[in-house]
Amino acid sequence: MLNDLLNKDRIMLNIVCENWEDAIKTGTKILLNDNCITKNYEEAIINNFKSLGPYMVIAPGIVLAHARPENGVKKLSMSLITLKNPINFGSELNDPVKLIITLAAIDSKTHLEALSQLINLLMNTNDLNIIINAKSKEEVLNIINKYSIT
Template sequence: MYNLKNMAEDKLIRLNVSSENPEEIIKIGGELLLKNNIVTDSYVQAMIEAYRELGSYIVIAPNIAMPHTSGENGALKTGVSLLTLSKPVNFGNEYNDPVFLVFCIANAGEHEELLPILESIVKIGSDDALREQFRIAGSIDDIEKIINNFNL
C-alpha cells in the first residue's frame, strides 16, 4: 500500500524550497515524481497548466497546496512528493493562503492506493499543530518521525 511513508523511502521530499512562484514550485514537486518514474514530463507540464487555467483550487486546506492533474496526462503509477517552502507563498486562495506545504499527487487510476494519501493530507490540513511540525522540520528524518508518530 502506498502512503506518505513512501515519500522518504523514494526520495520524494525536498525541504526549504526557496521560490515565490507557484508554477516553479509545482515544477519542482513534479520533477521529484518524474525522477522516480511516477510520472512523465507531460504530467508535470499538465499540473502547471491546470494551475494556470484553474487557479488556486489546488490550495485545499490552510497552508497546503495539492497540485495534480488527470492520470491520463502521464501518471505512470500512484505517488506523492512533498515540498516545504522556506517562505510561505500566496497561490491566490483567499481562505487558505499562504502555502508552505505542497503535496504533488499522481494517480494512474489506482484509487484504492490514493485514498490513504488523501486521508493523511486531510488529517494534516485539519490539525494546526501537525502542519506546524511539517513546516519547521529541519530534515527528512524529522518528516519521517512526524509521519510515523501521527500514523500518516
C-alpha cells in the same frame, strides 16, 4: 499507506522558489526523477492552475498539486516540499503557501487510503506545523509514520 508514498527521497525542505509555477515544478521534479510521472503530468498541473484557478490550495498554506491519471502518471506516488519563503498561489483565503504536496494517482481508487491518512495529518495543527517548520526529513517522516496505520 502514506509512508509508502512519502519516503526520504520524495521530501525536500526549505526550498527557495521564485513563484508558484517554480514551486509546482520543484514538487513534480522529484516524481519525474523517480520515473513516477511524465513531463506531461507537470504541464497538466500547471495548465489546471492557469485555467481553473487556485482550487488546489486546499487549506491555509497548503497546496495539493495533482492532475488526471491519464495526463502522465506512471505509478502511484507523492512528493512533499516546504518553502523557505511562502508564495502566493492566487487563493484569497489560503495564501501564502508554505507546503506543497504533489499527488500522482493512477486511477480514482488506489490512492484513497493514503489520501485519507494525509488529510488526517493535515487536520492536526501541531503535526502540520512540525512538518512546515521541519529542519530534517526525519522530523517529517516521524509525523508521516504516525498517520501510516492500517
